[in-house]
Amino acid sequence: MRTKVSEGPLAVRTEVFEGPFDLLLHLILRDEVDLYDVMVGDIVDAYLAELDRMEHLNLEVATEFLLIAATLVQLKSSRLLPDSEPLDLDEELALWSERDLLLARLLECQTFKAAAAALEQMAAVAGRSHPRASGPDERYLDLVPDFLEGIGPDDIRAAFLRATATRPAPHVDIAHVTDIPISVAEVTADLVARLPEIGRVGFRELTEDLATGIEVVVYFLAVLELYKRGMVDVSQASTFGRIAITWSGEAEEYEPLAGVDAYDG
């Protein structure tokens, strides 16, 4: 299905809904529910929870959502009304155009989601090549008309962030030639076997014997996978705080991951 945006192995994203369209699309497409089977109250709750996760109330998001919620309530209530009392034709037409507008916006939103995924893909391909950017060598430096031309304080700041943020440490890492010894699927299966006995464990304790960062990432992905399946609860009291993992599933329910290969780094 075209809407399934494939995500890279590291693209672990918690479902943070970027607004009402996102949430609706999620509810409709991923859960494949008929919105009429969903209590509007549930949607409101879900959305309020999202708003809660934002640092402050974003009025625009909130009002946009109210509008959509109102439309849904209207659509829904019109369905509940007995047929014998038909709506005024104007009202019904208005209802349709509301509905169409909503549908149109959802489609547009979905279209740009797909376009964004394509852009990301193109960037990933282009990212395999690195441009030469070294400029003229010393012999020509004296000819450069104005050395700081067009460079302002903000460019200095940007350069600093670039210099400090995006570079791997200077050590020579051979991860790119070494196979990662474990896969997400293996670790997930392993955790399903171990966690019911342990019950509750910190992520740090769980991974302290691992030799490389990449293995830790694999463990992290495995925990996320289990979280997604509702087999563990994960809590973290503060940003960068201890991540506590609590087993909450039934090991018998576990179906091994299919098609998840070792992280290919």
Next chain:
Amino acid sequence: MTDENREARQAVEAIVMVADEPVPPGLMAQLIEISTDQVEEICTQLAEEYRSEVRGFELVRVAGGYRFRSHPDAEPYVKRFVVSGQSARLSSAALETLAIVAYKQPLSRAQVSAIRGVNAEGAMRTLQQRGLVCEVGRDPGPGNARLFATTSAFLERLGLDAIDELPPLVDFVPGPEVIEALETSLMADGRSGLSGADGRDGAGQGQDHGVPTPAPERGRGNGDAPAV
């Protein structure tokens, strides 16, 4: 090869080698005093030579000019070495915003927000900081909203020569099954048609393809809109 040809070729290679941005062929033509067509021809030849010699670099046309860059095949070795230009990945919010700007440019923040249904302030700021989007002017209409467009850094990041090389937006319009799912979900069961108005009885929701289909671009169409 004539001496003149050789000299022009050498000049092109030398200039692109000392440049830190794509060099427009028109500029090279001016500096070398040959025609732009000749520059283009030389660059095409050179690129082909490097390819056939299995060089570790390539000469590419990107963002309106020519530049050297490492060959993708050498990526495993270069990855650990690159000194700058390794770009952090963008969040999905930023990517979606970027896609909207790329396809609808120039446009205002409010227009971006309208499409995404959320305030685009933050994502736009991120994109500006990354140099992928910049302000290009003011809307002549009421409000004089600031208008934004993608930059040449954006083109480079995507490996494009020009913005019209982007795949057409219509390619990304959701397939019929998605549209159907959305329609079904939004349709009033049992009352779906405008019963009485056009005789549609609204039974078979989901199969009811006759519903008034929306025009997603309503009110802001510019031709490359998704057709439904």
Next chain:
Amino acid sequence: MTDENREARQAVEAIVMVADEPVPPGLMAQLIEISTDQVEEICTQLAEEYRSEVRGFELVRVAGGYRFRSHPDAEPYVKRFVVSGQSARLSSAALETLAIVAYKQPLSRAQVSAIRGVNAEGAMRTLQQRGLVCEVGRDPGPGNARLFATTSAFLERLGLDAIDELPPLVDFVPGPEVIEALETSLMADGRSGLSGADGRDGAGQGQDHGVPTPAPERGRGNGDAPAV
């Protein structure tokens, strides 16, 4: 040529192409996992090939490493290009080095190199030649390393009264996402970022002078953070 040879050759060309400082053959040997002798041999061969093909660039050994530069025969054109102002004002390496000195001054060359992750000798020399950076004293600690700072010419060119008028770093720091923290820790030392945040609170980012700090964007949220 065997496949392995070809791959090593490509890797050498690619690395030197994207480098903005001469690349020591020992480093390349490590990255490509061949011997330093083999690297030297490949470089000698490549240099010879470029010569016989009358390329506009050459591969030269300079300052302990290999680098591409324009061929002397093409000098008139390169000069025109540089004078035209279309070429780099400052190479990205030099600009980043300048930024590090500006925000972390006073500091030693070794500290600059530690932050940049590559040798900063060349870039520092360029900046000194241009009068943007100068020596301001000696580190009182062991080694008595020479310390560098930006000059008043630098402030003037940027239109600043004092160095603390540079935009603060913290405001612009992208926020944390768990994955970003993970990846940062991967880059740093494999483990530290995961061990929880013990005390990492983002304090001391920015203007803390002297110490090579970790990537500044750790641990600061502003909501629209890029996911890595």
